[in-house]
Amino acid sequence: MLLAGIQTAVSLIYPAQCLGCGGLVGSDFGLCGTCWSGMRFISGTVCEGCGSPLPGEGDGFRLECDSCLRHPRPWSRGRSALLYEGQGRKLVLALKHGDRTEIAMTAAVWLERAAQPLLQDNPVICPVPLHWTRLLKRKYNQSALLAEALAERAGLEHCPDLLRRIRQTPALEGKTRDQRYQLLGSAICAHPGRLDRIRGRSVLIVDDVMTSGATLSACTDACLRAGAAEVRVAVLARVTQT
Ligand SMILES: [Zn+2]
Ligand SMILES: [Zn+2]
Numbered sequence: 250m251l252l253a254g255i256q257t258a259v260s261l262i263y264p265a266q267c268l269g270c271g272g273l274v275g276s277d278f279g280l281c282g283t284c285w286s287g288m289r290f291i292s293g294t295v296c297e298g299c300g301s302p303l304p305g306e307g308d309g310f311r312l313e314c315d316s317c318l319r320h321p322r323p324w325s326r327g328r329s330a331l332l333y334e335g336q337g338r339k340l341v342l343a344l345k346h347g348d349r350t351e352i353a354m355t356a357a358v359w360l361e362r363a364a365q366p367l368l369q370d371n372p373v374i375c376p377v378p379l380h381w382t383r384l385l386k387r388k389y390n391q392s393a394l395l396a397e398a399l400a401e402r403a404g405l406e407h408c409p410d411l412l413r414r415i416r417q418t419p420a421l422e423g424k425t426r427d428q429r430y431q432l433l434g435s436a437i438c439a440h441p442g443r444l445d446r447i448r449g450r451s452v453l454i455v456d457d458v459m460t461s462g463a464t465l466s467a468c469t470d471a472c473l474r475a476g477a478a479e480v481r482v483a484v485l486a487r488v489t490q491t
Contacts, residue, residue: 250392251478258268258308265278265279266279267279267280267284267351268280268284268340268351268352268355269281269283269284269287269336269339270284271317271342271419272284274453277417277450278351278354278355279355280336280355284302284336285336285408285478287335287336287337288336288337288475289331289332289334289335289337289376290330290331290334290337290359291329291330291331291332291363294306294307294312295312295329296312296313296314296327297311297312297313297314297317297322297326297327298313298317298322298324298326298327298481299314299316299317299322299327299329299459299462299482299486299487300327300328300329300330300484301314301316301317301329301487301489302332302334303368313413314461314489316374316462316489320426320461320462322462322465322466322481322482323466323469323470324465324466324469324480324481325479325480325481326366326367326480326481326482327367327459327465327481327483327484328363328364328366328367328482328483328484329363329459329483329484329486329487330356330360330363330364330483330484330485330486331359331485331486331487332357332486332487332489333364333458333486333487333488333489334458336440337486338400338486339386340352340356340455341458341485341486344356344391344392344395344457344485345457346387348388350389350391351395352367353391353395353397353398354395354398356395356398356485357395357398357399357401357402357427358402359485360395360398360399360455360483360485361399361402361403363483364399364453364481364483367453367481367483368403368405368446368453370451370453371405371406372404372405372450372451372452372453372455372479372481373405373406373407373408373411373446373447373450373451373452374399374400374403374405374407374408374452374455375391375396375407375408375409375411375412375452375453375454375455376390376392376394376395376396376397376409376412376413376454376455376456377392377412377454377455377456377464377465377468378390378410378413378414378437378468379392379414380414380417380418381418382417383417388487390409391457392455392457393465393477394414395408395455395485396409396454396455397409398424399455399466399483403444404452406446408443408446410440410441410443411439411440411443411452411472412437412438412439412440412454412471413437413439413440413446414436414437415435415436415437415438416435417436417438418433418436419432421460421461421464426461426463429460429461429463429464430461430463430466432463433463433464433466433467434467435467437448437467437470437471438471438474438475439469439471439472439474439475444476446474447472447475447477448475448476448477449476449477449478449484450477450478451477451478451479451480451481452477452479452480453474453480453481453482453483454468454469454480454481454482454483455482455484455485456482456483456485457484457485457486458484458486458487458488459482459484459486459487459488460488465484468480468482471484
């Protein structure tokens with residue numbers, strides 16, 4: 250109640266602004282019509298591996314996109330909330346580099362909707378980790394913000410340091426798929442003090458963007474090595490042209 254009162258007071262002083270362009274909107278953490286129409290939310294039939302949209306109707310069997318068929322994923326199921334294009338791409342970049350941490354709250358609503366089938370059987374939710382030197386520079390891990398907000402919405406356990414990046418890797422932008430897999434190999438491991446939260450459990454790994462899937466594969470391998478029963482992945486945005 251108190252929080253609601255404060256929020257009302259705040260919204261009187263600072264009217265709600267569009268997350269995308271800063272224009273006035275009806276409610277906090279919303280998007281104006283123009284920004285909304287620039288979002289490419291994923292719905293309907295999707296790839297069971299990465300959540301990419303697929304044409305046609307599902308027939309009850311597992312469907313996968315060309316990319317997942319060509320490169321089988323080590324995780325069991327994956328979902329993506331939106332395509333990494335247009336306004337969605339701008340929001341992802343603002344969350345990652347622009348100190349726009351408030352985007353994570355709204356993004357978690359979209360992520361929860363897309364990841365609904367992956368939230369069964371009480372999985373423990375964890376983010377893709379940043380190396381501590383990069384965390385120091387960036388001040389926050391955008392994937393951890395998403396993972397925390399998703400866990401809170403879904404009422405699930407969040408373990409922000411379940412995985413650790415033990416080796417610093419260069420930025421993956423502009424690298425080929427093979428280079429990405431090579432760079433990521435053995436860069437990520439389970440936190441030795443968190444093994445009891447992984448063993449025999451389902452783990453849901455959260456990231457902001459999936460491109461080749463190299464980072465999520467390294468995270469999945471780390472969870473499986475640590476004894477996870479099953480690993481699923483949920484990302485805010487999927488880059489589909491890889
Ligand atoms: Zn807008
Ligand atoms: Zn796929």
